[in-house]
Amino acid sequence: MVSRRGFLQGAGVASAAVSTVAMAALPEPVIQTSADTQPPLLPPNGRPYNPVVTLNGWTAPWRMKNGVKEFHLVAEPVVREMAPGFKAHLWGYNGQSPGPTIEVVEGDRVRIFVTNKLPEVTSVHWHGQRLPNGMDGVTGLTQPAIPPGKTYVYEFVARRPGTFMYHPHADEMVQMAMGMMGFWITHPKGRHPHIDPVERDFCFLLNAYDIDPGAYTPKVMTMLDFNLWSWNSRIYPGIDPLVVRHGDRVRLRVGNLTMTNHPIHIHGHEFVMTGTDGGPVPKSARWPEVTCDIAVGQMRQLDFLADEVGDWAFHCHKSHHTMNAMGHGVPTMIGVDHTGLAGKIKKLIPDYMVMGERGMKDMTEMEMPLPENTAPMMTGEGPFGAVGMGGMFSVIKVRKDQKPGDYKDPGWFQHPPGTVAYELQGEAPAPARAASPKPAARDIEVQVRKPGQHSH
Numbered sequence: 001m002v003s004r005r006g007f008l009q010g011a012g013v014a015s016a017a018v019s020t021v022a023m024a025a026l027p028e029p030v031i032q033t034s035a036d037t038q039p040p041l042l043p044p045n046g047r048p049y050n051p052v053v054t055l056n057g058w059t060a061p062w063r064m065k066n067g068v069k070e071f072h073l074v075a076e077p078v079v080r081e082m083a084p085g086f087k088a089h090l091w092g093y094n095g096q097s098p099g100p101t102i103e104v105v106e107g108d109r110v111r112i113f114v115t116n117k118l119p120e121v122t123s124v125h126w127h128g129q130r131l132p133n134g135m136d137g138v139t140g141l142t143q144p145a146i147p148p149g150k151t152y153v154y155e156f157v158a159r160r161p162g163t164f165m166y167h168p169h170a171d172e173m174v175q176m177a178m179g180m181m182g183f184w185i186t187h188p189k190g191r192h193p194h195i196d197p198v199e200r201d202f203c204f205l206l207n208a209y210d211i212d213p214g215a216y217t218p219k220v221m222t223m224l225d226f227n228l229w230s231w232n233s234r235i236y237p238g239i240d241p242l243v244v245r246h247g248d249r250v251r252l253r254v255g256n257l258t259m260t261n262h263p264i265h266i267h268g269h270e271f272v273m274t275g276t277d278g279g280p281v282p283k284s285a286r287w288p289e290v291t292c293d294i295a296v297g298q299m300r301q302l303d304f305l306a307d308e309v310g311d312w313a314f315h316c317h318k319s320h321h322t323m324n325a326m327g328h329g330v331p332t333m334i335g336v337d338h339t340g341l342a343g344k345i346k347k348l349i350p351d352y353m354v355m356g357e358r359g360m361k362d363m364t365e366m367e368m369p370l371p372e373n374t375a376p377m378m379t380g381e382g383p384f385g386a387v388g389m390g391g392m393f394s395v396i397k398v399r400k401d402q403k404p405g406d407y408k409d410p411g412w413f414q415h416p417p418g419t420v421a422y423e424l425q426g427e428a429p430a431p432a433r434a435a436s437p438k439p440a441a442r443d444i445e446v447q448v449r450k451p452g453q454h455s456h
Contacts, residue, residue, distance in 0.1 A: 026113050026151070027063045029072040031095040035081045037240045039407065040201075047105045049187035050197065052253065053407060055204035055242065055394075056234045057183075060100035068109045068155075071102060073124070073182075075146075075168075076117035080179065082230060083238030083324075086375040088209065089216040090179035090233065091118060097179030097233045098205050102166070104158045106189040111155045114146060121145035121170050124154065126184065127255075128164040128277050128299065131156035139170035146170075161188040161195060162279045163253045163299045165205065177220040179233055181205055181257050194280035198303065199404065200244045203253035204232045206262050206294065206316075206392065213325050214371030224259055228375075229321040229391040236322070236393040237380035241409055242314065244306045245402040254292075255299040262321065262392065265291040266304065268312040269396075275301030291317055306398045311382075311413040316392035324375045324390035383412040 032038070038058035040051035045064050052059070062069045078092040093099025104110055116122050123146055125137035135156045139145040146152045164184035168175040183203050188195050208229050210222035231239050244250050252271070256262055270288040274281055277299050294300050315322050370376065380387035387393075399410050 027065075027070045027072045029074045029094055029115070030061050030100070031074075032058050032100065033079075033095045035096075035234065035238070037407065041103070043103075046108065047189065049103070049105055050201060051103060052101060052183075052185050052201040052203050054101045054183060054232070055202055056232045056238070056240055057096065057098060057204070058100050059103050060094065065111075068111050069104055070111045070113070072113045072115070073099060074115045074117055075122050075124075075180065078179070080233045081238070082209075082228065082233060083235050083375045086235075086238075086373055087216065088179075088211055088218065088233070090209075090218070091175060092179050092233075093182055097181070098207070099166070099180075099182035101183040101185060101203060103185045103187065105187050106158055106161045108158045108186075109155070110158055111153060113151055113153055115151040116146045116148050118148060118175075121147055122168050122175060122180075123152075123170040124166050125169040126154070126156075126164065126166050127297075128162065129156070129184070130159045137169050158186045160279055161186045161192060162277075163203070163255070163275055163301050165255045165257065165299065167257060174220045176257060177209070177218055177222070179207065179209070179218075181207065183253070183255065185253070192280065194274070194282055196249065196274070196303065198251040199248040200242075200306075201251045201253070202242055203255075206231060206254065206256045206258050207233055208258040208260075209233075211325065213374040216373060226259070227325045229258070229316065229323075231392055231394065235324055235375060236390050237387075238375075239394040241311075241395040241397045243397045243399070243402060243407050243409060245404060245406075246306060246309050246398050246400040248306045250304055250306050250396075252302040252304075253299070254294055254302070256294045256296055259296065260318075261293055261295045263291045263293045263317040264300075264302075264315075265317040266302075266312065266314050266396065268308045268310060268398075269304045269306065271302040271304035273300055274303045275299075306396070309398050309400055309413070310415075312396045312398065314394050314396045315389070322389045322391045322393045324377050324379070 035056050037053060037056050040053050041059035041061065042051060043049060046069060060071050060073075062071050064070075073093045075091070075093055078090050078095055078097050079087055080090050080092065080097045081087050090097040112124070114124050121139065123137045123139045123143060126135070134142050135154050136142045137154070143152075164186065165181060166184055167181040183205060185203065208226040209218040210226045211218050211228055228235055251274070254264055270290055271292070272286040272288055273292055274286065292300055292302055375390070378388045378390050380389055397410060397413070402410060
């Protein structure tokens with residue numbers, strides 16, 4: 001057992017169990033159980049910065065002690081509401097999965113107390129940070145594991161601005177599959193040549209789970225066939241909209257901790273990638289995009305000008321990632337004639353429903369019975385009916401009358417007359433076709449040249 005004073009004075013020590021005396025001086029861990037997007041946390045002390053908004057999440061408060069920003073993370077089992085009526089038993093930090101976002105300023109000295117309330121050892125890796133090797137959080141390599149019931153301390157200087165993450169590096173396959181992860185933002189200490197100021201700054205993590213319909217706990221041995229693709233452990237329609245004011249400069253910070261890549265796509269606007277895992281991207285190296293493919297373990301920072309009003313879809317462009325829990329062994333039934341068959345099957349299985357003979361869209365409006373604690377596969381209601389989406393899907397709501405700093409949902413967009421696609425009334429006129437001239441008749445002589453004989 002090493003005392004806190006001895007730990008802080010020791011050179012090259014990664015982390016150490018905190019003494020009883022030091023425990024009394026720990027900052028109080030702040031626990032959050034609501035899955036609603038919390039307002040940005042304006043810095044009460046320290047150097048000023050423009051705070052981020054964590055989608056369906058929150059920013060961890062801190063205390064200043066002798067010029068050091070102190071945070072307290074508690075690794076523990078949590079219950080996460082992934083969508084209304086659907087909850088998952090996960091592991092996370094401070095009552096939630098993902099854990100709270102940590103926001104600091106370039107040059108801040110940061111001290112993080114990590115208390116382990118899991119049934120096994122853990123650690124925290126500060127993904128993307130430049131720090132002393134002994135603070136990197138790899139169990140067995142750079143530090144001893146944090147035993148259950150113990151608190152360890154990490155301390156380092158936030159050396160460079162950017163978008164980062166944190167997650168365990170102990171039994172990583174299980175602990176990350178159970179939802180242990182969080183965001184880290186280091187704001188620039190002043191005007192940066194490659195970091196423009198923005199009015200709205202959002203962040204969220206891409207994560208995935210394999211939870212059988214009716215179950216609560218993820219199957220941690222799954223490698224690829226996940227059935228729940230989520231943003232910050234939420235699935236549509238449980239993902240809040242991103243509300244912005246017309247004319248706002250908007251930043252989207254996205255980190256990928258799933259097992260596959262995700263082409264993140266925005267409607268109605270173009271963005272530029274202004275930052276990566278390695279830091280800000282020089283302006284000369286940027287180009288406009290509407291889709292950014294984010295690979296496993298990567299972080300991307302996307303900036304755009306919200307200059308088109310409306311409700312704009314924002315989602316992963318892998319089509320099966322915008323669906324909720326579904327088996328992968330379902331056969332394709334398109335074009336299969338069920339005439340007379342459904343009635344016979346219902347005599348044996350009263351709740352049987354015909355699915356998929358015209359595609360799967362019908363399922364968005366079916367009132368089919370589901371097991372307890374199961375989210376519908378494709379769901380969500382919009383102003384014109386069923387949205388028919390799930391998983392990694394949300395809406396960017398751009399409004400002219402949204403006040404600066406106001407993130408409240410303004411409701412559905414009111415389209416000006418004549419700006420919504422409509423059904424053609426009456427009989428459709430025949431399409432105009434250009435007259436095709438008849439080719440002139442002429443004799444065509446075909447000459448055939450036979451290959452010559454060659455010796456080989």
